[in-house]
Amino acid sequence: MTATPVYAIPVTPTPVRYQTPTPTRTFTPTITPTRRPPSPWVSSQLRATDPRTVKLASGKVQLVMFFAFWSGPSQAMAPVVHDLQTEYGRRMNFVYLDIDDPATDSLQRQLGYRFEPHFFLLDPQGKIIQQWVGYVKHDDFVRAFESALP
Numbered sequence: 001m002t003a004t005p006v007y008a009i010p011v012t013p014t015p016v017r018y019q020t021p022t023p024t025r026t027f028t029p030t031i032t033p034t035r036r037p038p039s040p041w042v043s044s045q046l047r048a049t050d051p052r053t054v055k056l057a058s059g060k061v062q063l064v065m066f067f068a069f070w071s072g073p074s075q076a077m078a079p080v081v082h083d084l085q086t087e088y089g090r091r092m093n094f095v096y097l098d099i100d101d102p103a104t105d106s107l108q109r110q111l112g113y114r115f116e117p118h119f120f121l122l123d124p125q126g127k128i129i130q131q132w133v134g135y136v137k138h139d140d141f142v143r144a145f146e147s148a149l150p
Helices: 074-087 102-109 136-148
Strands: 060-065 095-098 118-122 127-131
Touching: 060 074, 060 102, 074 095, 074 136, 095 102, 118 136, 127 136
Parallel strands: 060 095
Antiparallel strands: 060 118, 118 127
């Protein structure tokens, strides 16, 4: 006869209420994404005009854009204004002023800059014809340019 040791207590497994089923392989089709062209603003980089060369009364109609390199709305407007510059660049001036450059402070005060991007359409004598803040549609600019240009 073998004696059962005293320290051996029968252990019953604890019932598991929620068992996770064993994962099975299912067919998942591989989707190959279609390459998209880069966003337009990726290839349109804003470049600041030297504020020391800016004359508000330039003798030509001009579009002055106050922008910030870190501003998404400013960067989103880059392709729009570059397209307009290609179309109207011979008939009017395009000025791009970085709001973070301390040299633009006097121009910001003179024109009443509020928020980037802020656009000012100036007549040849430097008076404000029209201004826009934020995103502006291409056609809105075109209408204003056509009415301001001789």
